[in-house]
Amino acid sequence: MQRTTPSATWLSGRPSLRRRLDQFGIGLAGLCMVHCIATLAVVSALGLGGHFLLEPAIHRVGLAFALVLAALAIGWGAIRHRHAAPLLTATIGLVFMGVALAVAHGFDEMVLTLVGVVLVSAGHLMNLRAAH
Template sequence: MDQVLASRFPPFRIGAPRFWEQVDLRLDRVAIAVSSLCLAHCLATTVLLALASAAGALMHPLIHEVGLVLAILFGVVALGRGILKHGYMMPAAVGAFGLGMMAGALTLPHGGQEIMWTVIGVAILALGHDLNRRATC
């Protein structure tokens, strides 16, 4: 089935120097690591809030906004280069969906709903980067 689809819809490929192939793999790995740090931050904030209500520095909205900007930058660069390299849009679409969920979570008041949607968005974004990394290999 995959061969039939591949023959009908060949991936769009642009030749890239070997250096950029290594950069592509590293960008997705770094993006997955940043997604993991975001997940750890969300979970740590939840635990800290459960233990003590004085976790003010971790709850500052600027941390979330800067984190989202970094996630968007890594997503555009890593997933965009993946499209140019292997020609598959699915990893970028999955990653963009995760970024959208993360951005939407910023509009919610701090609490369980925001944390839940952020964690789901981060997991979907990491899945997009992993799909991108697998398509590149």
């Protein structure tokens, strides 16, 4: 019977934590997509919720979360599996999301954000696959 030390348990748990961070990043990207599409639909169709749903702070906070999650999960994965594609894909997606903050609310912003979100999600998926 082999005994595990607390540090050995922590080390063996790292891939699981990284995997959960990637999965959370994918979930966050999905929520962002729903927010973009729902905002456009609700504001256009009903004229309601524009003051809250189009609030720039929501987009800045979302981008900040995406940056932190990508840096942790994909950066950590890149160090472990030595594949640059997930990191490059997610970085390009984050740039798209950042550019979306600089344009006026509307269709262009939504397209830039959705392209960015899809690329960040793809980076997380690639990171999960590269880890196996």
